[in-house]
Amino acid sequence: MNDTSVAARVPLRQVWPEALVARYRAAGYWRDETMPGFLCDRAERFADDVAVIGGDVRWTYAQLWREAGRIGAGLLALGLRPGDRVLVQLGNVPEFIAVVCGLFRAGMVPVYVLPAHRITELAHFARKAEASAYITAGLHEGFDHRALARALRAEVPAVAHVVIAGEAEEFIALSALAGEPATLPADPDPRSVAFLQISGGSTGLSKLIPRTHDDYIYSFRASNELCGIDHDSVYMVALPAAHNFPMSSPGWLGALHAGARVVLSPGPGPDAAFPLIARERVTAVGLVPPLALLWADAAPKSTHDLSSLRVVQVGGAKLVPEAANRVIAGLGCTLQQVFGMAEGLVNYTRLDDPAEIIVNTQGRPISPDDEVLVVDDLGNSVPDGASGYLLTRGPYTIRGYHNDDAANARSFTADGYYRTGDVVQRLPGGYLVVQGRATDHINRAGEKISAEEIEDHLLANPGVFDAVVVSVPDEYLGERSCAFIIPRGERPRPPALKAWMRERGLAAFKVPDQIVFVDAFETTAVGKISRRELRAQLREKYLSQQKES
Numbered sequence: 354m355n356d357t358s359v360a361a362r363v364p365l366r367q368v369w370p371e372a373l374v375a376r377y378r379a380a381g382y383w384r385d386e387t388m389p390g391f392l393c394d395r396a397e398r399f400a401d402d403v404a405v406i407g408g409d410v411r412w413t414y415a416q417l418w419r420e421a422g423r424i425g426a427g428l429l430a431l432g433l434r435p436g437d438r439v440l441v442q443l444g445n446v447p448e449f450i451a452v453v454c455g456l457f458r459a460g461m462v463p464v465y466v467l468p469a470h471r472i473t474e475l476a477h478f479a480r481k482a483e484a485s486a487y488i489t490a491g492l493h494e495g496f497d498h499r500a501l502a503r504a505l506r507a508e509v510p511a512v513a514h515v516v517i518a519g520e521a522e523e524f525i526a527l528s529a530l531a532g533e534p535a536t537l538p539a540d541p542d543p544r545s546v547a548f549l550q551i552s553g554g555s556t557g558l559s560k561l562i563p564r565t566h567d568d569y570i571y572s573f574r575a576s577n578e579l580c581g582i583d584h585d586s587v588y589m590v591a592l593p594a595a596h597n598f599p600m601s602s603p604g605w606l607g608a609l610h611a612g613a614r615v616v617l618s619p620g621p622g623p624d625a626a627f628p629l630i631a632r633e634r635v636t637a638v639g640l641v642p643p644l645a646l647l648w649a650d651a652a653p654k655s656t657h658d659l660s661s662l663r664v665v666q667v668g669g670a671k672l673v674p675e676a677a678n679r680v681i682a683g684l685g686c687t688l689q690q691v692f693g694m695a696e697g698l699v700n701y702t703r704l705d706d707p708a709e710i711i712v713n714t715q716g717r718p719i720s721p722d723d724e725v726l727v728v729d730d731l732g733n734s735v736p737d738g739a740s741g742y743l744l745t746r747g748p749y750t751i752r753g754y755h756n757d758d759a760a761n762a763r764s765f766t767a768d769g770y771y772r773t774g775d776v777v778q779r780l781p782g783g784y785l786v787v788q789g790r791a792t793d794h795i796n797r798a799g800e801k802i803s804a805e806e807i808e809d810h811l812l813a814n815p816g817v818f819d820a821v822v823v824s825v826p827d828e829y830l831g832e833r834s835c836a837f838i839i840p841r842g843e844r845p846r847p848p849a850l851k852a853w854m855r856e857r858g859l860a861a862f863k864v865p866d867q868i869v870f871v872d873a874f875e876t877t878a879v880g881k882i883s884r885r886e887l888r889a890q891l892r893e894k895y896l897s898q899q900k901e902s
Contacts (some may be wrong), residue, residue, distance in 0.1 A: 360888065362483045365438075365462060365546035365755045367563045368689065370769070372421070373609050374544075377748040380722060382575075385543045385569040388395050388457040391610055392418060393568065398892035399584075404631060407447040407617035414612070417454065424455030425537055427530025428486070435460030435538045439480040440475065440512070442498065443464035443488040445594050445617040448518045450605060453548075460538040463548040464561070465595040468493050469800075472504045472858035478557045479509040482549055482758055487512050491519030491776060497525065504858075518742070527581045543567045548596060549755060550695045558806060561681055561755040572699060572749040573600075573607035575719045579701050580689065581664060582637060586613040589630065589638040591621045594801070597695040598668050599639050623651040635662040639691065641799035643829045649683025662686050668693060668715075670831040671787045671801025677712040680695065690715050692787055695773060696771055697750025698723055700785055710784060717783040725746035726770060727779050740788050743777045744770040744813065751775055795824040795834050798863045802834060805887060807863055811836060814853060818843035823892040836865035837874070837891050844870055 369377070377383045395404075396418035405567040412420065433439070441458055443449040454465045464482045466475060478484070487505060489498040499522050502515045515524040541547075543566045552560040580603050583777045584586060588608035592599040600606055605615045616633045618626045621644050629635065640648065645667045652659055663685050665805055668691030672680070681688050692715035693699030700716035718725060727741035728734055735741040746752075746769045753761045764772050772901065776788040795802040804822040811820035819839040827833040838850075847868040854864045 354552075354787055365436075365549070365563050367544075367546055367565050367751055367756065369567070369752060372480055372750075375524075377567075377571075377722065381797045382571045382601065382720065382722065382748040383543070385567070386570045386574075387540045387566040388544050388547050389571070390456075390540050391839070392421070392454055392457065395609060395612055401611060402584075402712060403614050404448050404609060405450055405615050405617070407445065408496045408619070409863050410447040412451075413449060413841075414609075417451065420451045421454035422460050422534050422537060422847060423532075424452055424527070425457075425459030425461075426532030426534050428455065428459050428461065428514075428516075428532070428538045430530070430532035431486075431525065432459065433459070433486055433514060435541075436462070437485040437694075438462045439463050440464045440466050440479060440482070440484050440487040440489075441595070441733065442470065442475070442487070443518060443595075444468045444490065444493050445590055445619055446490075446518070447488075447617065449594050450615070450617075452518075452527070457547065458537050460541055462546060465548065465550050467551075467593055467595055467860070469593075469860040469862055471860055472501060472508065474558065474858075474860060475505050476502065476508045476552065478561070481503060481561055484509075484512055486514035486516065488516045489518070489519050491521065491781065501693060501811060501823065512615070520542075532784065541566065552695060552754070552801075556558070560760050561750055563753075563784050564751070568697075568749040568751075569601060570610070572697075573603045576601065576603035576699065576701070577607045577611050579703060579865065580607075580637065580666065581704055582607055582611050584612040584615055586611060586637060587616060587633055587635045588613055589616045589618055589633075589635045591618045591626050591640060591644070592669075596669075596799075598666075598691065598693065598799075602639060602666070602668065602691055602693055602699055602701075603637070619775075622647055623655065627651070627655050627657040628658050631657040636661055637664045637666070637668040638662065639668065642667055642672045642676055642831050644800050645672070645680045646829070649680045652685070659684070664689055666691050670796045671789075674702055674712050681712075681860050686714075692716055692785060694773060694775070698725075698745040698747065698771075699749075702784075713786065714784040715779065715787050717744075717785065718747070720747055720749070723750070725783070725785075726771070737779050739783055740776055741776050743773045743775040743785070745773060746770045793821070796832050797824075797827075797862055799836060803865055804834075807834065807865065809856055810824070810859065811838065811850075811865075812852060813857075814845070814850065816841055816843070821887055821891055823888045823895070823897060825867070825892065827866075830866075833866035834863075835867040835869060835892075835895065837869050837871050837895075841872055855878070 396414045404417045405412045517524045518527040542727045546563040547566045550562040633723040666689045690702045702711045726744040776784040789874040807822045818839040821837045824832040
């Protein structure tokens with residue numbers, strides 16, 4: 354990439370007012386730590402301690418540091434440069450952590466892509482981030498990501514380099530990367546953007562979330578203290594490692610910061626995870642509610658020794674009290690509820706909280722300087738115990754999305770509060786109880802889905818006249834998606850319509866779980882109704898019919 358094109362890229366930035374910067378630094382939240390800086394320190398302090406376990410790999414901290422250096426120097430040798438944005442799409446394998454750490458060492462910016470994402474999402478992220486490279490696996494769960502790489506290169510030619518973990522074919526093999534360690538840059542500015550995460554996408558495709566070294570390291574360093582993670586901990590990554598929850602709450606980054614062990618489970622289910630818990634004496638893990646219930650049901654019947662497990666965190670979606678009690682009874686360890694967002698604010702129940710708080714709330718914020726407002730439709734604060742919209746700002750909550758003025762105007766107030774889109778109750782002591790979403794958002798097993806995005810795809814089908822997508826409760830998934838469709842002419846078969854959706858290159862979790870055909874949608878007397886009102890109306894009607902049947 355030439356200098357002109359680099360200069361033309363939208364800068365990566367996340368800016369807090371200087372008064373808040375001074376406040377956060379004075380309070381000790383921001384300590385001028387950087388990702389490569391802390392990794393280097395841990396490689397020296399814990400050189401021979403095991404850092405990452407996955408498959409046949411057992412890397413010490415020193416080995417992880419060297420592998421990250423090889424990858425980082427190798428990427429620089431390809432012609433990439435510090436500041437380049439690189440899409441990373443790998444599963445729960447040691448290479449994922451090595452690649453991310455390698456990008457940190459090279460001064461490059463990882464853009465996290467979930468393994469389930471396909472060409473629609475991938476091309477969007479590449480364009481929005483102005484990515485220069487793509488690092489992925491050859492095969493992941495039977496899907497050929499090399500074919501995805503070819504499609505991406507065809508749609509976004511600016512992605513000049515493709516690196517493959519595994520059989521690379523015409524691309525560059527991750528194992529073949531090599532370069533001079535002396536080419537690796539010095540530590541970055543702690544206030545600079547370390548990586549780009551993806552939002553849940555409340556409207557349309559996901560937004561990009563710039564997180565800085567200072568703010569993100571504070572979030573997982575403080576999380577370690579609240580979650581009991583220290584040098585003796587063994588943290589399991591059961592959820593996709595690129596998600597914010599298993600990365601920083603306290604996640605694998607928090608575990609590495611503590612000098613603990615990280616165990617990567619190849620799958621989230623008990624069959625994959627339980628043998629690893631027994632073998633590696635795992636002490637902590639983060640799960641989404643349906644997975645926690647699955648584990649709780651399987652644990653009493655398991656032949657594997659799960660006695661090392663001290664804390665099971667549950668987040669990503671609300672864990673209702675009945676389910677919380679089932680998780681505690683089934684797994685026999687401390688439950689910690691987690692409610693947070695990739696944009697920043699994270700709430701935890703504390704490990705020593707009374708059972709009533711752990712079971713019935715989603716915790717309270719990490720930081721004394723997390724500012725939380727619960728407001729009504731007019732923006733007025735509501736009293737504790739009343740439901741309202743959650744707004745927040747603080748030392749690890751972003752002030753804006755990357756390259757998205759329209760989203761920033763919707764999502765942030767003039768004085769820097771982030772409109773989370775969650776409806777909550779605040780109890781005395783600052784504990785929050787999540788009531789639901791204010792936006793047309795489906796929370797399917799922790800994956801956030803935009804109803805609008807799925808409707809747009811359905812409306813492109815020649816057999817669909819109109820479509821409305823809603824969330825409906827699901828005992829296992831928390832929520833599932835249901836598409837109400839007015840057909841155009843002959844009614845399409847649901848399996849064929851779902852297959853057509855998959856062929857459009859969408860992540861599988863976005864394909865509607867259920868399709869209901871209707872003759873028409875109700876309207877007002879003047880023929881107008883907002884999409885949000887229509888979604889609410891259809892959802893209520895559907896749930897009423899389910900109760901009656």
